[in-house]
Amino acid sequence: DAKTTQPPSMDCAEGRAANLPCNHSTISGNEYVYWYRQIHSQGPQYIIHGLKNNETNEMASLIITEDRKSSTLILPHATLRDTAVYYCIVITNFGNEKLTFGTGTRLTIIP
Amino acid sequence: SAVISQKPSRDICQRGTSLTIQCQVDSQVTMMFWYRQQPGQSLTLIATANQGSEATYESGFVIDKFPISRPNLTFSTLTVSNMSPEDSSIYLCSVEMSGGRAFFGQGTRLTVV
Numbered sequence: 001d002a003k004t005t006q007p008p009s010m011d012c013a014e015g016r017a018a019n020l021p022c023n024h025s026t027i028s029g030n031e032y033v034y035w036y037r038q039i040h041s042q043g044p045q046y047i048i049h050g051l052k053n054n055e056t057n058e059m060a061s062l063i064i065t066e067d068r069k070s071s072t073l074i075l076p077h078a079t080l081r082d083t084a085v086y087y088c089i090v091i092t093n094f095g096n097e098k099l100t101f102g103t104g105t106r107l108t109i110i111p
Numbered sequence: 112s113a114v115i116s117q118k119p120s121r122d123i124c125q126r127g128t129s130l131t132i133q134c135q136v137d138s139q140v141t142m143m144f145w146y147r148q149q150p151g152q153s154l155t156l157i158a159t160a161n162q163g164s165e166a167t168y169e170s171g172f173v174i175d176k177f178p179i180s181r182p183n184l185t186f187s188t189l190t191v192s193n194m195s196p197e198d199s200s201i202y203l204c205s206v207e208m209s210g211g212r213a214f215f216g217q218g219t220r221l222t223v224v
Contacts, residue, residue, distance in 0.1 A: 046213060
């Protein structure tokens with residue numbers, strides 16, 4: 001069973017904020033929400049993760065709802081280089097845990 | 112963080128032959144993961160490689176087809192055996208550091224003709 005649900009594709013204008021949603025209604029108490037992206041012809045790249053509080057780093061912000069059943073990844077000022085497939089994954093942060101990739105969201109930044 | 116070097120980056124192989132993919136990590140890690148990404152698809156885990164023990168394979172993947180070696184804590188190989196065109200994919204190795212962050216190699220793009 002898929003643990004996360006994401007829209008298959010989204011477009012965003014260059015310079016605008018890109019908001020990528022993810023549903024994870026069966027998340028358990030010790031699971032975190034992780035986001036990765038895969039730019040064409042490259043391996044996936046870690047973006048950000050969080051448990052229940054909102055998080056921000058140099059790449060993005062992560063907003064997790066209070067019930068933790070959904071989250072939104074925000075790229076504040078999207079550039080053409082942000083065109084990629086974005087994956088939302090829920091796992092513990094114990095390390096050495098296999099990742100299950102869903103189909104992700106293909107984000108296209110429009111010039 | 113971790114830096115992962117994967118070789119070769121791409122190859123074109125004849126059906127019926129085998130290809131061994133190498134994955135080198137710049138730090139010692141307990142587990143290494145091998146994924147397959149078929150054209151236009153998401154990543155699928157093939158197996159988990161522990162140093163000093165047999166790899167653990169996911170459903171649909173078998174050791175005879177995808178033998179894995181893990182001779183030390185920084186290196187692993189995946190062999191794609193007796194290849195057919197259906198094995199044409201990108202193969203990626205990955206490690207997961209404490210805190211749950213995963214790092215990936217750049218992948219090996221395999222085309223079987």
